[in-house]
Amino acid sequence: MKGIVFTKFIEMVEQKFSVDMAEDMIEACQLPNGGAYTSVGTYDHQEMVTLLVQLSKMTGEAVPDLLRSYGHYLFGEFARLYPVFFEGVTSSLVFAGQIDEVIHVEVLKLYPDAQLPKFETLSQSENELKMVYRSDRHLGDLAEGLLDACIIHFGEQGSVRLERENLKEPGDPVCFTMIRHR
C-alpha cells in the first residue's frame, strides 16, 4: 500500500482527534518501522488494518465509520494537492467516471508499482453513474467516503445521491450508483 495512505491517515488523526492521540495510536501498534511512513514508500496493507483497529479501540468509533471519515479527509487532500485533475470538471458524476481512465493512469506514471483499486464503470449517463469497486484491500467504506466527499466537493449534496450495494461475489466487490435526482 502506498505510503501516502498512511501519512494522510496519521495527519487526519492528528487533526480530527489530537497529536497525542496519533502518537499513542502509533506507539500502541508496535509497527515494524515505528510508524515512520513516507509518501514515496510502500508498506504492508496489514499495518493499515492494525492502525484502524487501534484507533477504533481508542475512540470507540466503528472501523467502517472511521474509514468513511478518512475518505472525506483524503478527498479534500487530493483536491488540494492535485488540482489539475479537477480542471474543467464540473460535476461529481463526470469526475468519478474518469477515476480509472484518467486519474489512475496519472498515478501509475509516478508510482509504477502502485496496486490501485478498480472502479469499473457499468453504465454512465448524464444523470446516473453505476460502477463497481474491486480491491484486494476491501476498502469499500473508504471508497464510499471518497465518493461522498466528491459529491460535496462539487456542491451537489442536494442533487446527487450515492447508493451502495455490497455484491455477493468473490472478492466482495461493491456497486456504487450516483444518481442525479433534480
Place this chain on the structure above:
Amino acid sequence: MLHDDSPPVNPAVERAMRRAARERAARQEAEALLEQKSLELFRTNEKLRLQAQELENLVKMRTAALEKAVELAQSATSAKNDFLAMMSHEIRTPLNGIIGIADLLSLTALDEEQSAHLNLLTQSGHTLLALISHILDFTKIEAGHLELEEREFDPAYELNIAVATHRAMALEKGLELHCLLGELPALVRGDNYRLRQVLSNILSNAIKFTSKGQISLTANAALDSAGKWRFDIRVKDTGIGISPASLSRLFEPFRQADSSTTRKFGGTGLGLAICKRLVEAMGGAIAVVSGPRGSTFEFHVLFDTTTVPQISPPGSDGSEILANPCELSVLLVEDNATNQTVALSLMEKLGQKANLAVTGREAVEMIAAGNYDLVFMDMQMPEMDGLEATKSVRKLTLKKQPRIIALTANAFEADRERCFGAGMDGFISKPFRLADLRREICEACLRARNGGPAEPTAAGG
C-alpha cells in the same frame, strides 16, 4: 533508587521526541528511496542513450548503403544512356549508306516489282531511322539533358508549316486536313523546333490512325496571369479511337494502344511519351479524349512574350505552298558525288532546281555573286567546311541573306548548337528525306513571300 538520579520523564516531551525520531526515520527512508529512484533513472537514461546511439549508427549504415546503391544505379543509367547515344550514332552511319544507295537505285530504270521492293527497303530504312531518333531523343530527355532553345519565332508560321508538311500524307489517304488559327501573337520566344516536333508527332499519329474523314488542328493563344503566351492546341481526327484502357498508358514510354496496334501501325511507342515530356518542359500539359468517332489530342504550352507584341490575322494557312510552289533560288553545297546526286534528284522531284557548289569557298563566291533564297550546306568539306563558309557568308553585304540549312550526319545537340552558332538557320541530319527537303523549301517559300519571319504572316488564299 539511589543510583537512579535521572529526572522523571514528562510524557509530552517523550511523545515529542518519539515523533521527532519518527519523522527523521521517515525522511531518511524517503531520501534512500529517492536515491534509489535516481539511480534507476540514470541507468534507464544510459540505456536509452546507448539505444539511440545504436539506432543512429544503424541509420548511418543504412544511409551509406543507400547512397552506394543510388550511386551504382546512377552510374548504370549513365552508362546505359551513353551506350544508347553511341549506338544510335553508330547505327545512323551505315543507315546513311543504305538509304542513300536506295534513293540512288530509285533513280535508275526499274521494273514494277523491283520498284515495289525498293520502296519497301526505303520505308524500312526510314522507319529504322525514326526509331533511332526517338530512342536517342528519349534517352536524352530521361537523362535530364533536354535543353529547350530560346529564339523568337512566328507561331502561326510554325503551325502552318506543320500542317503543310503533313498535307501530302493526308491527301495520299484521301483525308481532309484543316488548320484553324485564332488570334495569335506575331512573335513569341521559345523553342519552335520542339513545338514542331510535338505537332508533327500528333499530326502524323492522327493521319496514321484515320482511314477516312478529316483531321483538324485548331490553335488559340492568350496571355496568362504570369504574362506568358499560353497556346491551346487541339488536333481532332475521325479515326478509330482509343479504348479507355489504353488511354491511361498512352503517354507512358514503350507503350502503344495495344500490341495489335504495334503490328498493324508500327512505331516505337515513344512518340507520345516524348511529346508529353516536351510539352511539360514547355510549361504545359497534354491530354487526350477518345470515342468511337475519333480522338482529340489537346495540349497547351507556354511561350515568352517578345518586345514587339503583335497579333497576326487569323485564318492564314500554309496549304497553298505545295499546290503553288514559289520560284526559289537554291544552292547545294556538297563535295560528295553520291550525295550530290541524291540531293539534286530529290529536289527535282519537288520541282525545285538547284545550283551546285563543291567546296565551301566556291559556295561563298557563288552566294556573293548570285541572289540565293536557300542554301543546303554540307558540314564536312575539304578546304573550307560548312561552318566556316556560313560565317563568311554572314559577313557579306548582300541584298538579302539566304537561309542556310546544314546537312550533317551528326545528330547531337552540340552539333546543332555549332550550326546555329555559325549563323545557320536550320538543320537536316543525313540521310535526309524528301519530307525534310520539302519542309525546308516550304519554309523558305513562306519566308520569301512574307519577307521574313519578323513580320506578320500574310492571310492565306
